[in-house]
Amino acid sequence: MNILIGTILIWGAALWALAHLNRTAPEARPELYRRATETFLFMLPRLVVGLVGAGFLAALLPEAFVQRWLSAQSGLQGILIASGFGLLTPGGPFVAFAIGASALKAGAGAGALVAYITAWSLVSMVRTLSYEVPLMGRQFTLARVLISLPAPILLGLCASLLF
Amino acid sequence: MxxxxxxxxxxxxxxxxxxxxxxxxxxxxxxxxxxxxxxxxxxxxxxxxxxxxxxxxxxxxxxxxPKIAAGVLLATALALVLPKDKVLRHVGPESGIRGLAIAATAGAVIPGGPAVTFPLTLGLMSAGADLAAGVAMVTGWILLGLNRTIVWELTFLPPDLVLLRVLLSLPVPILLGLGLRAAVRHRARRQAE
Missing domain, CATH: 1.10.287 (Helix Hairpins)
Structure with missing residues (x-):
């Protein structure tokens, strides 16, 4: 259902942009279709392989295992481990939140939890591989991931001091 | 070229x-x-x-x-449709902290997952936004995306913890953008020498 709504929304936006281009620069259309087709064909194999790989990765990381690790460690070590697991946790909007919630019940600290959610948000390998590399290219992805790496640890430390 | x-x-x-x-x-x-x-x-x-x-x-x-196809079409068309001078002024390399804040806010409020936000970012970057603004937009979406935070995060996690995470994350898109701009400038200086 979510996919359907998203698809309709983004087709609406794309058609609006096309209509605008038609009015302002109709002669640019062939170039637009050429570029779009080229990009689409470039992404297609990456997206398919990325999604399948993401599915396999997800199956290899049992949730109970992550939850146990998140709640067992504390302090800086806990934050570092939590950041690492965040990186590995597969996408999907709620997987990491569900794991985080059960880890919290099992005794995980605020620092570890914030580090985990932040790392999962910023550098989740699965989303990065299946969407970002195909769509944005390696250069953008690499720059973004490298500059983001310290954030989960710093935010985790701040959270553990404040909470 | x-x-x-x-x-x-x-x-x-x-x-x-x-x-x-x-x-x-x-x-x-x-x-x-x-x-x-x-x-x-x-x-x-x-x-x-x-x-x-x-x-x-x-x-x-x-x-x-179908979603990806539309995303690619949108990104490609945006690059041609968006007024370059305005994009450059608002989120270009010289747009400063304000530009990064605009990009991060756009990322946070635009609903939709990766198939929407990545193409939009790509379109904006092709129209003149710099790497830092692109990263600020993507970071705004993944760290502060309102849709995700309201629908999912609050369902699972206690509100005070969610608030703490969101408050701590607020400056992150801008800080990452500033860091990238500094890195780009540093690299340009080194290449010029």
């Missing part, structure tokens, strides 16, 4: 993307991960589980194709 394209509005920018081969290092990297993790699943969890995952993800890819 590809040739510039002339339109009634003036010269359309040359295609900013580098020439790409269909199967390059990036593809083989993703392929290697899929093969390794696939083998791992096959060995530890058996053929049936392997087949189930493979089929369900191929199905997901098929389901996503």
């Amino acid at each position: 590809r040739p510039a394209f002339t339109t009634t509005q003036g010269v359309m920018s040359p295609d900013p993307r580098p020439r790409r081969r269909l199967f390059d290092g990036g593809f083989f990297f993703v392929l290697a991960i899929a093969l390794c993790s696939g083998t791992g699943v096959l060995v530890t969890q058996g053929w049936e589980r392997f087949r189930d995952i493979l089929l369900s993800d191929l199905g997901l890819a098929l389901l996503l194709l």
Whole structure:
């Protein structure tokens, strides 16, 4: 259902942009279709392989295992481990939140939890591989991931001091 | 560099993307991960589980194709439609903290997942936004996306903890953007020397 709504929304936006281009620069259309087709064909194999790989990765990381690790460690070590697991946790909007919630019940600290959610948000390998590399290219992805790496640890430390 | 394209509005920018081969290092990297993790699943969890995952993800890819196609069309069209001077002024390399804040806010409020936000970012960057603004937009979406925070995060996690995470995350898109701009400037200086 979510996919359907998203698809309709983004087709609406794309058609609006096309209509605008038609009015302002109709002669640019062939170039637009050429570029779009080229990009689409470039992404297609990456997206398919990325999604399948993401599915396999997800199956290899049992949730109970992550939850146990998140709640067992504390302090800086806990934050570092939590950041690492965040990186590995597969996408999907709620997987990491569900794991985080059960880890919290099992005794995980605020620092570890914030580090985990932040790392999962910023550098989740699965989303990065299946969407970002195909769509944005390696250069953008690499720059973004490298500059983001310290954030989960710093935010985790701040959270553990404040909470 | 590809040739510039002339339109009634003036010269359309040359295609900013580098020439790409269909199967390059990036593809083989993703392929290697899929093969390794696939083998791992096959060995530890058996053929049936392997087949189930493979089929369900191929199905997901098929389901996503129309969305991705629209995303690519949108990104490509935006690059041609958006007024370059305005994009440059608001989120270009000289847009300062304000530009990064605009990009991060856009990322946070625009609903939709990766198939929407990445193409929008790409379109904006082709129209003049710099790498830092692009990263600020993506970071705004993944750290502060309102949709995700309201719908999912608050369902699972206690509100005070969510608030703490969101408050701590607020400056992050801008800080990452500033860091990237500093890195780009540093690199340019080193190359000039």
